[in-house]
Amino acid sequence: MPDSVVTRKGQRLRILLTPRYCKGCGICVELCPAKVFGSEPATGKAYLAAVERCVDCGLCELWCPDYAISLEREANL
Amino acid sequence: MLSTAQMLEKYYLVDKLPNIWCAGCGDGAIAAALVRAVDELGIDKNSLTQVNGIGCSGRVGAYQDFDVIKGTHGRALAFATGIKLFKPELTVVAIMGDGDCGAIGGNHFIHAARRNIDLTALVINNRIYGMTGGQSSPTTPFGDRASTALTGSVERPFDLCQLAIGAGATYVARGTVYHIKQLQRLLKNAIAHKGFSFVEVVSQCPIYYGRYNDEASPAAMLRWQKESAVSVTAAQGLSPEELQGKIVIGEFVAKDEPEFVSEYQALIDRYGQEAAE
Amino acid sequence: MTTPRLLQGNEALVEGALAAGVRFFAGYPITPATEILELMARKLPRLGGKFIQMEDELGSMGAVIGASVAGAKAMTASSGPGISLKQENIGFAIIAEIPCVVVNVMRGGPSTGMPTLPSQMDVMQAKWGAHGDHPAIALAPWSVEECFTTAVRAVNLAERFRTPVTLLSDAEIAHMREVYAPPESVETIDRPRPNCPREEYVPYRPDERGIPAMADFGSGYRWHPDSNCHDEYGFPATNNHAVGDKLVRRLVGKVNDYAEEIHWLSEERLEDAEIVVFAFGSVARSASEAVDVARSQGIKAGLLRPISIWPFPDPAVAKVAARAKAILVAEGNLGQLLGEVQRVAAGRCPVAHFSRVDGLIPRPEQILARIKELA
Numbered sequence: 001m002p003d004s005v006v007t008r009k010g011q012r013l014r015i016l017l018t019p020r021y022c023k024g025c026g027i028c029v030e031l032c033p034a035k036v037f038g039s040e041p042a043t044g045k046a047y048l049a050a051v052e053r054c055v056d057c058g059l060c061e062l063w064c065p066d067y068a069i070s071l072e073r074e075a076n077l
Numbered sequence: 078m079l080s081t082a083q084m085l086e087k088y089y090l091v092d093k094l095p096n097i098w099c100a101g102c103g104d105g106a107i108a109a110a111l112v113r114a115v116d117e118l119g120i121d122k123n124s125l126t127q128v129n130g131i132g133c134s135g136r137v138g139a140y141q142d143f144d145v146i147k148g149t150h151g152r153a154l155a156f157a158t159g160i161k162l163f164k165p166e167l168t169v170v171a172i173m174g175d176g177d178c179g180a181i182g183g184n185h186f187i188h189a190a191r192r193n194i195d196l197t198a199l200v201i202n203n204r205i206y207g208m209t210g211g212q213s214s215p216t217t218p219f220g221d222r223a224s225t226a227l228t229g230s231v232e233r234p235f236d237l238c239q240l241a242i243g244a245g246a247t248y249v250a251r252g253t254v255y256h257i258k259q260l261q262r263l264l265k266n267a268i269a270h271k272g273f274s275f276v277e278v279v280s281q282c283p284i285y286y287g288r289y290n291d292e293a294s295p296a297a298m299l300r301w302q303k304e305s306a307v308s309v310t311a312a313q314g315l316s317p318e319e320l321q322g323k324i325v326i327g328e329f330v331a332k333d334e335p336e337f338v339s340e341y342q343a344l345i346d347r348y349g350q351e352a353a354e
Numbered sequence: 355m356t357t358p359r360l361l362q363g364n365e366a367l368v369e370g371a372l373a374a375g376v377r378f379f380a381g382y383p384i385t386p387a388t389e390i391l392e393l394m395a396r397k398l399p400r401l402g403g404k405f406i407q408m409e410d411e412l413g414s415m416g417a418v419i420g421a422s423v424a425g426a427k428a429m430t431a432s433s434g435p436g437i438s439l440k441q442e443n444i445g446f447a448i449i450a451e452i453p454c455v456v457v458n459v460m461r462g463g464p465s466t467g468m469p470t471l472p473s474q475m476d477v478m479q480a481k482w483g484a485h486g487d488h489p490a491i492a493l494a495p496w497s498v499e500e501c502f503t504t505a506v507r508a509v510n511l512a513e514r515f516r517t518p519v520t521l522l523s524d525a526e527i528a529h530m531r532e533v534y535a536p537p538e539s540v541e542t543i544d545r546p547r548p549n550c551p552r553e554e555y556v557p558y559r560p561d562e563r564g565i566p567a568m569a570d571f572g573s574g575y576r577w578h579p580d581s582n583c584h585d586e587y588g589f590p591a592t593n594n595h596a597v598g599d600k601l602v603r604r605l606v607g608k609v610n611d612y613a614e615e616i617h618w619l620s621e622e623r624l625e626d627a628e629i630v631v632f633a634f635g636s637v638a639r640s641a642s643e644a645v646d647v648a649r650s651q652g653i654k655a656g657l658l659r660p661i662s663i664w665p666f667p668d669p670a671v672a673k674v675a676a677r678a679k680a681i682l683v684a685e686g687n688l689g690q691l692l693g694e695v696q697r698v699a700a701g702r703c704p705v706a707h708f709s710r711v712d713g714l715i716p717r718p719e720q721i722l723a724r725i726k727e728l729a
Contacts, residue, residue, distance in 0.1 A: 070080045
């Protein structure tokens with residue numbers, strides 16, 4: 001999924017979504033400071049709307065109560 | 078810091094996911110903050126023991142790969158006391174809700190604090206009984222609504238951190254789900270502290286507390302946490318009126334006092350020496 | 355054998371528990387059980403064991419469970435009001451299968467009742483005190499010596515069956531002093547522990563006798579004892595009918611199917627007895643005397659004394675009912691065991707009753723008078 005990878009702070013970062021875990025609570029969609037996430041109209045589940053806007057603040061994966069977002073850093077890519 | 082994928086692989090029973098909690102509940106994020114704190118402290122997962130109570134917070138351990146005893150309502154700290162006293166080498170964390178700890182388990186809470194037993198008590202405060210459908214709890218703010226206080230609570234709430242301080246806890250801190258990175262630090266400090274550590278996390282229950290109090294969106298509730306938060310240091314300069322409705326976050330107390338299990342071990346050692354002589 | 359000593363019932367009970375390997379005690383002061391608490395406070399740290407006086411009875415039962423999952427043979431002691439408070443966590447120990455011993459030095463009456471006169475009013479509480487269908491094991495000593503031997507047995511049964519075991523005593527037994535020489539050592543039983551690799555450990559998968567192996571917390575097996583109905587992995591399965599059904603049936607069956615292992619009875623002059631007195635604990639002391647006097651007066655009386663009360667000794671009672679002229683149930687309550695004896699006798703012989711509930715143990719003459727009426 002090359003479209004989910006960005007380079008930030010000198011390293012590559014992949015935003016990994018697990019839709020099976022997502023309950024569509026909207027926390028990432030509404031609180032991401034860079035508006036990276038969108039909400040699927042049918043299910044309410046999060047999707048990557050604009051990964052290029054990611055500023056690597058790291059908050060989405062810490063806030064997500066359902067472990068549906070993982071930020072995979074360079075060493076693990 | 079562990080990515081979520083790494084965390085799940087190392088510490089979670091992934092086949093049990095997705096978790097049971099309602100969409101937007103804070104429990105999952107708090108559970109992850111705890112696991113990340115444990116990982117950063119380098120604690121072996123065989124020596125971390127978790128005790129859960131009853132309620133939504135009582136499901137934290139069910140998904141995690143530690144020794145976890147999910148006890149009876151309010152008694153998590155009593156179970157934890159037995160484990161720690163018998164096997165002091167274990168790191169013991171008790172996770173409770175605000176009703177669990179502040180109402181039905183109140184006596185165990187103040188006495189664990191008084192004894193200064195080396196446990197960490199993590200209280201997830203969503204200001205309501207969530208599992209049973211939204212009844213008022215000891216931390217429901219005066220005037221806030223719940224299924225048993227439809228026109229607003231006419232009871233004064235507990236400030237659980239002040240209660241912990243009054244009872245003698247030697248580490249006391251409060252965080253929120255919004256301030257998740259700070260929460261991880263507070264949990265690390267609490268677990269590393271030798272003595273009774275108390276961490277209250279102001280969390281969100283969008284389904285019950287939110288609906289009853291017109292704050293239905295989880296994100297809106299997190300924004301409220303952000304906007305209401307005042308640091309311990311900043312709070313010192315504010316009057317009680319100015320602090321009304323604020324969430325004071327950070328470390329209130331971190332001090333060394335005689336710790337119960339060590340003192341008891343010293344007693345055993347003393348008897349052992351006497352017998353040898 | 356050690357040197358014979360004058361021992362109090364509660365003291366012998368503590369010695370028995372320690373000999374059987376109890377190394378953790380949590381309790382709360384209450385007469386007439388307090389000596390157990392005080393002696394444990396004194397003795398446990400000298401043995402490297404742990405004692406804690408908890409903030410309340412609920413907490414002491416909780417701490418006992420915590421210590422037991424950490425690997426301890428653990429015990430608590432109280433009297434009626436405290437035992438009522440402990441029920442919540444006794445129920446937990448039953449469903450999560452945590453071995454522990456609960457001593458109830460009984461007193462009379464509901465609530466604080468008759469503090470702290472002897473009674474036998476908590477017999478049914480020892481069986482049905484916790485809510486929900488569950489098994490029960492209860493033993494009842496009648497002497498200082500038996501305070502020791504039943505304590506040993508209680509610890510062993512708790513470990514063998516992975517369930518709480520109740521010891522029913524009362525002030526008469528707890529506070530009497532008799533000369534007794536405790537044995538140097540006793541036979542002990544340890545709970546089954548896993549010896550498989552961690553990946554193969556299924557914490558609630560029972561062996562052929564219905565008992566799962568129990569890992570000490572911290573030993574690397576990482577398991578989840580849970581208060582909810584749970585599957586073999588300990589994961590809550592509260593809406594799974596089949597799992598719930600299987601669990602409740604196994605919990606009851608693992609004890610009741612092996613009741614013969616638990617049954618422990620004393621028989622006096624039963625061989626040709628026509629009038630059989632059924633009595634336990636302090637009441638049985640008077641009953642024994644009454645039987646002796648009856649015999650001296652030419653009445654063929656005998657005593658069947660259950661030392662294990664639960665599971666109820668159905669086979670022993672059935673045997674007596676088949677050939678006795680009458681059974682006299684003598685107890686310090688208004689008929690809690692009477693119903694059990696009637697159930698087992700099932701009309702094969704008359705079942706009479708003698709009870710005393712005024713805080714005194716019956717005089718032998720009182721029981722003798724009832725024996726004479728039946729002879």
